[in-house]
Amino acid sequence: MQKKLPKNRPKNLNLFTIRLPINAVVSILHRASGVGLFLALPLILLTFKASVDSPFSYYLLTLRLDTWYAKLVLIGLSWAFFHHFYAGIRHLLQDIHWMTTLKNARFSSRVVLCLVALSVLIFAIAIW
Numbered sequence: 001m002q003k004k005l006p007k008n009r010p011k012n013l014n015l016f017t018i019r020l021p022i023n024a025v026v027s028i029l030h031r032a033s034g035v036g037l038f039l040a041l042p043l044i045l046l047t048f049k050a051s052v053d054s055p056f057s058y059y060l061l062t063l064r065l066d067t068w069y070a071k072l073v074l075i076g077l078s079w080a081f082f083h084h085f086y087a088g089i090r091h092l093l094q095d096i097h098w099m100t101t102l103k104n105a106r107f108s109s110r111v112v113l114c115l116v117a118l119s120v121l122i123f124a125i126a127i128w
Contacts, residue, residue: 026109033080039079041045049118075124086112 012018020028050061064070090108094100099108 021104021106022109022113023083026087026090026112029083030091033084033087036080037084038078040114041079044077071124074127078123079116079120083112083116084124085113086119 009090047061050057052058065074090112093108094105099105
């Protein structure tokens, strides 16, 4: 037997006014970073191939990667990697029922975001 919903229930069709909890944001970003890394895989493999083809192709690659826009792409890829890595560890720990209460899940989400920011900052300083 289905429960009947009231006909005058509120409707929010504007997705920009919905405020997601931090757990949902971390989960959505985990999926988005995984998709981004998957889509970047051909570029990463071509870069690796160019680095091992010959000394001259390696030299050309280092010249291309030393530009500011290439460094921005690398920083974006590092964000995707670090976020997917730390959020993946968080999800695996939650699968074994660690930090599953709402308060602890919010805390672990904040820890993931802080670790990602710190890791990307260190990476950006290292390559710049």
